[in-house]
Amino acid sequence: MTGFLARTTSASSPIAMADDVVSDIAPSLSFLRAPTSAPGSLPLAVAEIDSADTFDAVSTDAGDLVASGRAAKFLIDRRDPSALSPRFVNGNFLRDGVVPDEAKFHYPFGRVTFRIPESLDMFNAVTYFTLDKRYIAGTLRTYHLDGSQDPVYGLQFYPQDLIRERAVVEAVGAIKTRVGIGGARFAFVPTASQQTTAMVTGELAALGIEVLPIDRILGAIQYLPLNLGEAWGYLRVFPSDNNALTPSDIPVFDELPLDLSVVAGVLTRAVQDTNSHVNLKSKERRTPNAVLRNAGPDNPRLAPFADQPVHLVVGRDDFTLDRTTPEIIAAKLAERMGRPLIRLEWLPETELRSYDEIAAGTTREARGSAARYGSKAANLGFLAHRGVLGRVADVGSPSAERGYELVPRGFAVPLQAYRDFIEHPPNADVRSMIEAFVAAEQTGELSPQQRTERVDDIRSAIMAASFPPGALERVRSKLDEVLPDVEKVKVRSSANAEDIPDFDGAGLHDSYSANTTKRDRPMGPCLVEEDDADDGDVKRKVKPKSVGCAIKGVYASLWNKRAVEERSFARIDQDSVAMGLAIVPAYDAESDVAANAVVVTRVLNTDGVYGYSVSAQQGNNLVTNPNPGTYSEITIAAFISDDEPTSLTVTRFAKPTADAPERTEPVLPSERMLELVDLAKQVERAYCRATPGYYPDCDFAPAANDKDTALDLEVKVLEDGHLVYKQVREFGGR
Template identity: 70%
Template sequence: MTGFLPRERSAAALTDETFLPRRRDAPRPFVPPESRLRALPLAIERLDSADAFESVSTPASDLVANGRAARFLVDRRDADAPVVRFVNGNFTRDGRVPTSAQSHYYFGVETFGVPESLGDFNTATYFTNDKRYIAGTVRTYALDGASDPVYGVQFYPQDVIREELVVEAVGLVKTQIGIAGARFAFVSTGSQQTTATVGPQLAALGVDDLSIDRILGGIRYLPLNAGEAWGHLRIFPTDGDDLAATDIPVFDELPLDLSVVAGVLTRAVQDTNSHVNLKSKERRTPNAVFRDASPDHPRLAPFAGQPVHLVVGSDDFTLEPTTDDVIAAKLAERMQRPLLRLQWEAETVIRSYDELAAGTARQTRAHSARYGSKAANLGFLAHRAVLGRVGDAGSPSEARGYDLVPRGFAVPLQAYRDFIEHPPNTDVRALIDAFVADEQAGLLSPRDRARRTEEIQDGIMAASFPPGALEAVRAKLDEVLPGVKKVKVRSSANAEDVPDFDGAGLHDSYSADTTKRDRPIGPCLVEVDDDADDGEVKRKVKPKSVGCAIKGVYASLWNKRAVEERSFARIDQTTVAMGLAIVPAYDTDSEVAANTVIVTRVLNTQDVYGYSLSVQLGNNLVTNPDPGTYSEVTVAGFYSDDEPISLTITRFAKPARDTAERTDAVLPRDRMLDLIDIAKRVERAYCAATPGYYRWCSEVAGATDKKTSLDLELKILESGHVVCKQVREFGGR
């Protein structure tokens, strides 16, 4: 999966200019003199031992972080006498690793005298089955606990290599590897890389035929976020309220409401796009899957309840003893940063998303200072330059014949502040002030924090609205969503989507029935909805009125986990506020067929071009999946719009606890490509509206070196319509 250079501009970022063409638009790089085109230490003819492979390979940086990878290139211009050479990825010249040791193309120029330009080379190598060159990687995998690795022969995910040419290529490469007793496999990294008719030929070569899904299923250790942590090891804890930022829990299955901890190990596979995993990446806390985890495992049991130092590396994790003093000191280091005061602007006007989008896309995004990012970004998505409305000529919504973004409106942050400061709510304000003072002084235990946040939430649910507040929301409902009975009242806090803190999954959204009467004064209740068939809401308000839903969202600003995450991020809790994003219920017109999360980079990789997609059947959420379920994970491999998109399923979905894992995709290919097209459109517009997001917005979708990416949530309805729920910026990798 490495070594592919989609553009000469990308090549220029790889290494020093002395090893590249002087002109960025040069049709091909400088060709070394004939004397340099012979076999060099850069180019290796054979690998006859594991040590030889080790010496030319580099640590893998694709979907599976452990293992090593060595590139190869086959010169097939004379099909009767093809030549295989391995790339010495550790080769240096003048103390530097030249581009020729980092990319197939420049390796081919230096080793084989490749005459084509980069674009022509790509076409002749990756995007045709009548290839002049075959470029790939030999990649090691530790499967099923075996001590010896599997040597996987694989190709760039967009490569259209298939059937007989797979056999030819694998056979050529295997012939040049003489590692005694080595097990070989062809690993398909794209759904188009088929072997349906050549299974017997591969078997005759002594080569297994494996998918990425099978590879991931056989790996006993999978790092999701590398790093180190100091804390007390808690093996299979039973009560999450007892966990603190100085704990390292080992779970059978990752809980949905995990608070801040120092690091995490799980026995079960995690959803890579779940809020919990994305938060681990964002706060840079180590997280890994260890499939043999158990209370009596010899690597874990001796450390149960003890202070430990955990290191999650690419190939394995380590645990070693430490002390309580060291744990306290390490936490103190993280908490010594100054408090971040959130800046927001007073605004009293309730505005529809279309009103927020009346200016430029950049101006629309700036409304986050008054309405919170979730609401402002719904306006951004609805902007005529992004996804638009069905009446906006040339927009994606017009092309599809329906609005991709729900209509609705935003309630400003100031409305929350007015609610809390309403004179009859003095007791609630006093509870918040006292709690924040103790929280920011570090005086609260996890159980104290849980008790006092519950007191605040009960107070908010019993508090009263300022005069006219509910009437203003009702009036906007009648104006923007006339006749709509079922709505969602969603959180849009100012403590969401700030630099290095997206706040995903920390607050609650509630369903409301617009025909239920609101009482300006009187208590509301929040209940667990065990029988709910709505994957969006696990809890419900009673009565199910708009006013109670608003109170429920306001109260969720003080969810225990939200407070802990903000404290860990050093956000000044005195400056937090809650805006609201109100939309029709997503299943108003049609039942929900699937949920999707798209992250606009390939997670857990450094140099794989494309997007990560998680898809789940029905209305079970990807971000907060029901226990015992997990989503389909797909890598969409692409760089530019004029190149084919590969879809590689790395894990099939398990939609329900009592059902087996699926063996086919949740959505058909054309639907997946449509979702990718939507995400590309959003990211390019976001880049243009957000200074500093990426330097070349036209190429941002395929960029691997962008500092942040987008996290886009969508629903697919039974009618075939797509609903874009939200978009936020995500800082993890």
């Protein structure tokens, strides 16, 4: 699948390859020559693969929907259907010491090998986006299933490819006859829902080819790398106390905990949600993360290293563990923690502003208001802008087209209000506790237990503190202005230490529901209690459930243990952090929540597929913080441009509840999934234009897989069919 070539304006791209260059190259290629026993002598185009060694010689590390395995591209010329001439691409072919584009992509390979006359756009049209194909482009790649050392050779096509039924039989049959690997197991791997074989299963079976969908392959793979990398630390196999873990530990879990502290790396036995806060955070901080389905205290590869200093490498096809020393672990951590502190700058602001007020100027100005209100609140204003998702009154906007508001109404409370709260003279003890803690934390000498005790004390003190005169009254006045007659609201965090470059802060802070009719106590502290009700979005609740207590709860969450640890690991100056607020109506005020979805505007874990990653979960169980024993559906939406079809590939079906089996059908209909993708494209293009340096070509940004960062959008799908966009943030992982 990695041979698909998108449109590009680069002068060095294959689309600009001159005919005389092709003529110079082609005569030197003896591509009809059969493979030799010396892999280094293989040409660019190989007529057949006669052994596993030959496959290894022409294949490269796979870069598609499954991170492990090797892949060799192939191209079939169908201009004369009576004389098919498939050729394999030698992905390791060198010219002048480098791998040229014709060894990477189907189109330049076809220009050189078959002298195809089409432009890139025409080639894509007659190869991928039609049933009447002039060429067939695909990949032969390996999968190791159920722990077997012998691979399955999967024949597959790009997710957008419209190939189906008889064309599949023709293509995989032609390729299989050119593969002479004794005893090899072959399978057709459909990578999108339109690649059907229902009418030709008998013919495929007669050819010795089974059909294995991607979700079945992923379910049978014992090792799944989620974030490649290496780490030095102490291996903790199924630790009994997660709160005791440190950045020098590499824990092995049965199931990934949602409140995981900063650690050097992670292995889990259970499948992880790739779009969960914890996995996205692992990618952003570049700590290795993988699934090992037989992980546990008795695993023979793990048991000898339990509680020992180790060097972990999470690779594409496997992981390695080697012994190291405490001195090396300490040196590696010191290297990371020895970087200069990053001080976060923000601007004083006294006004509470609605998202519509934030959206009144340009999209760039809306994004810039993050310096006063924090990125979460500012980005809600950005989403509400008439040039992004807009309002129903904004003619031509997505909200106007649908007849309802895609972005909740509400308002932002500035960062300065938090600082005024902390510096309010009656709260002098709170400020003193924070100052003393920050000084101690930045020495790097606090133990996990000491850190826990001190931040617990800070949060308790904040919950008992008092508001400056008029502060709470201004919030209530803005509620009456912006959300009149709204009884249930959500007070969400909008810290200056979240949703910023290279640090999204996802899941570090708490949100709280509040009832606007409840008055705050004149005396006595607010309390935070565990919420036994499974409402999916708020894991804790404040008591009383008043606006003031909800605000205090969010302010206090700036000093959650995980938030502090993540900031320290990112070298953020703890003395420069502040908490803004994003206040919105309760999401289920108009209708119950039917599903939650997260769209990341890149295909995670690969550079070979263009498109987005979409996760969805039934009901109000979150994708970002799933309930124990559950996991979300993962779908790859592959596309290149708006005038070509988007394919949807479910790589894992959802498990909505711990005591129920995995679903066998998607959570959302394909029309709704495509709507989420189309809206995310509009948001990303607008974000690109409002954010200098995001990507050079904003029209092409949605399909670009070389962009430095992507967007992470959270959406609620209501029972009445409405979509509610909770937030958009920039995400730096891959």
